Amino acid sequence: MNKFYKIKGEIQNYEWGGKSFIPNLISENINKNYSYAEYWLGAHLKAPSKVFTEKGIISLDLFLNENPKETLGKQVAKNFGKLPYLFKVLDVREMLSIQVHPSKEAARIGYKNENKKGIPLNASNRNYKDENHKPEIMVALTEFWLLHGFLDVNKLTRNIKETPELSFLLPIFLEDGYTGLYKKVMEYSQDEVNEVLKPLVERILPKYLNNELEKSSPEFWAAKSLVNKESKNIDKGIFSIYFFNILKLSRGEAIFQDAGVPHAYLEGVNMELMANSDNVLRAGLTNKHIDVSELIKNTKFEATIPDILKGVRNIENGEVIYKTLAKDFELSKIELSESIVHRSISNSLEILILIKGTATFTQGNETMSLEKGQAILVKADTAYKIETNSEVEIYKASVPK
Numbered sequence: 001m002n003k004f005y006k007i008k009g010e011i012q013n014y015e016w017g018g019k020s021f022i023p024n025l026i027s028e029n030i031n032k033n034y035s036y037a038e039y040w041l042g043a044h045l046k047a048p049s050k051v052f053t054e055k056g057i058i059s060l061d062l063f064l065n066e067n068p069k070e071t072l073g074k075q076v077a078k079n080f081g082k083l084p085y086l087f088k089v090l091d092v093r094e095m096l097s098i099q100v101h102p103s104k105e106a107a108r109i110g111y112k113n114e115n116k117k118g119i120p121l122n123a124s125n126r127n128y129k130d131e132n133h134k135p136e137i138m139v140a141l142t143e144f145w146l147l148h149g150f151l152d153v154n155k156l157t158r159n160i161k162e163t164p165e166l167s168f169l170l171p172i173f174l175e176d177g178y179t180g181l182y183k184k185v186m187e188y189s190q191d192e193v194n195e196v197l198k199p200l201v202e203r204i205l206p207k208y209l210n211n212e213l214e215k216s217s218p219e220f221w222a223a224k225s226l227v228n229k230e231s232k233n234i235d236k237g238i239f240s241i242y243f244f245n246i247l248k249l250s251r252g253e254a255i256f257q258d259a260g261v262p263h264a265y266l267e268g269v270n271m272e273l274m275a276n277s278d279n280v281l282r283a284g285l286t287n288k289h290i291d292v293s294e295l296i297k298n299t300k301f302e303a304t305i306p307d308i309l310k311g312v313r314n315i316e317n318g319e320v321i322y323k324t325l326a327k328d329f330e331l332s333k334i335e336l337s338e339s340i341v342h343r344s345i346s347n348s349l350e351i352l353i354l355i356k357g358t359a360t361f362t363q364g365n366e367t368m369s370l371e372k373g374q375a376i377l378v379k380a381d382t383a384y385k386i387e388t389n390s391e392v393e394i395y396k397a398s399v400p401k
Contacts, residue, residue, distance in 0.1 A: 002053075003382040004361055004368045007060065007351065007375050010047035012038040018091030021269050025089065025355070026373040035093065041351050041375055041397070042086035044276055051377060060377075064349070073348045073380030076399050085329035087351050087397040088272040090138070095225055096265045097286035098147065098237045098244075101134040102298045103259040107279050110294065125289045129278040135326045136274035137256045137309075139333065139395070140249040141355065144268030145215060147244040149261045149304020150178050159218065159242050165200040166242060178301035185239040186283065186292045197234040201226060218242045221266055225285055237284020240264075245306050252333070254309040256324040260300035271355075271395045275328040317342045319396075327400065334386065334394040342386040348399035350378040357392030361385075 011022060017037025023030045026039065040047045048059040060083070068077040076084065102110060110128040119126050138144075151159065160170045173181040188196070200222070207213050208223030215221075218241045225235060244262060249255060257263050262283055281295045282288055311320035311333065318340045321332040334342050334352075336359065353375040361368045361376060363384035370376055378384060386394070 002366060003363050003379045003384070004366055005063075005377045006052045006368065006370070007041065007049045007377045008052070009039045009041040009049050009375060011036055012040060012047065014038065016092065016094040016096055018093045018269070021091040022089060036091060038091075039089040040086060041088070041353060042276065043083040044086050044278075046278070049375075071349050071379050073346075073399070076348045076380065080328070080399075082276070083349060084276055084399060085397055086274050086276045087353070087395075088274075089141075089269070089353070090265065090272050091269045092144075092265045092267055095221065095267070095285050097280075097288065098240050098262060098264040098283040100262050100281045100283060100295060100299050101136070101257070101259055101277075102128070102279055102281065104131075104133040106259075106298055107131050107133055107277070110279075125291070127279070127281055127289075127291050127294050132275055132277035132279065133259055134275050134277040134279050135256070135258050135324070135328070136272060137254055137322055137324055137326070137329070137331050138265075138270040138272045139254040139322060139331060140251050141269040141271060142251060144249040144270055145221075145266040146247050146249070146255070147221075147241065147262070147264040147266065148247050148255060148257070148306055149245055149263065149300070150243055150302065151245055152303040152305070156243060163200070163218075163242060165196065165203070166239075178303075179296075182243065182299070182301065183296055185236060186290075186295065188236060190233050193236045194232075194234050197236075197238055200238070201234060216246060216248065218246065221246065235284055235286075237264075237286070240284055245304060247306055247308070249308065252310075252320075254311065254322045254331070255306065256309065256322075256326070258325065260298060261304060262299055271331070273329045273331040273397050275326065316340075317344070319344075330398050330400040332396045332398070334392075334396060336386060336388045336392050336394075338389055344384060344386075346378050346380055346382045346384070346398065347401045348380050350396055350398045352376050352378065352394050352396045355393045355395060357388055357390050359386050359388045359392045359394065362387070 014037035017035035022036035022039050043061040048061045051063045108131045111131045204219045204223045213220040222238045222241045311322045313320045318336045358371045
């Protein structure tokens with residue numbers, strides 16, 4: 001009985017995506033008219049991966065349904081009933097929407113309420129597509145910029161004070177805190193947003209176009225969000241850029257986004273692993289539906305001290321594990337050379353993708369060789385080893401023990 005299967009993911013061609021990283025990674029021809037935003041490895045019904053079996057190609061969701069206990073592992077099958085994570089490569093060329101993910105309890109309630117109201121699952125004003133939470137972790141494959149949670153009181157006070165067009169908000173922040181400040185700007189009408197932000201836009205946009213702004217400054221990202229926009233309306237997400245932490249991650253560094261933490265990816269390439277959900281509450285930098293009352297209800301209004309994860313390294317088997325609170329998934333990186341062999345026993349179904357090099361996977365009498373961009377599925381309860389005769393970099397998705 002095979003324990004290894006090659007799998008192939010699905011590309012998502014969202015407009016904000018890059019032009020070459022993903023097709024170059026998986027050795028696909030580049031179409032200049034397409035943007036290559038995400039490469040999905042998982043069983044999400046929107047774009048399930050393909051599994052190459054002895055009987056032919058089958059979608060991963062159907063493959064898992066045939067024998068969930070054997071493939072997922074008894075405990076994972078019992079606790080989740082399906083593959084609990086979705087694994088992705090992201091190439092962010094243009095800024096993504098600012099968003100918040102609900103807790104599991106909030107998702108259950110929101111999903112039921114929207115069902116009662118008769119809002120179709122594919123409706124543009126639907127917030128909850130399922131009953132699950134959506135914590136997520138990302139590891140930078142290149143220099144990566146993002147927004148992550150509210151600044152501490154002193155930094156946010158300084159940002160507001162030093163931005164003349166926003167300084168009128170300082171008494172609101174000092175009096176009503178994070179909640180009062182955010183509620184104030186998010187409840188502005190579009191006309192009010194335009195009136196408040198127009199002077200700011202007129203000041204910072206020429207600086208951006210003349211390359212006078214640093215990426216670590218809110219002015220840079222606020223101005224970048226305005227470039228090539230056809231609408232005369234100004235996006236209220238610009239306020240958030242001044243309120244949130246702007247983080248720069250170096251290659252190999254990670255960040256975890258839990259329920260309630262507002263965030264947005266700004267630029268770069270990463271590996272992302274998340275709970276298998278599509279629940280997103282948007283807060284700006286988007287043309288999509290923004291439900292302000294639901295957003296406010298689900299946002300953590302507190303300072304976020306960024307916890308940049310370097311991972312826990314096991315030198316003997318070349319693995320770096322990025323530990324989080326999530327029970328749905330665990331992300332790790334495996335870096336091997338000729339002298340290092342990775343040995344492991346899979347606790348759950350694992351998906352591994354090679355980002356660099358070539359490697360050979362072995363269990364019992366079964367052997368499978370993979371090249372850069374290829375991915376493998378390893379069934380639960382499999383003792384296996386990975387070897388290389390060069391240097392290899394692999395990312396692995398699993399469920400924590």
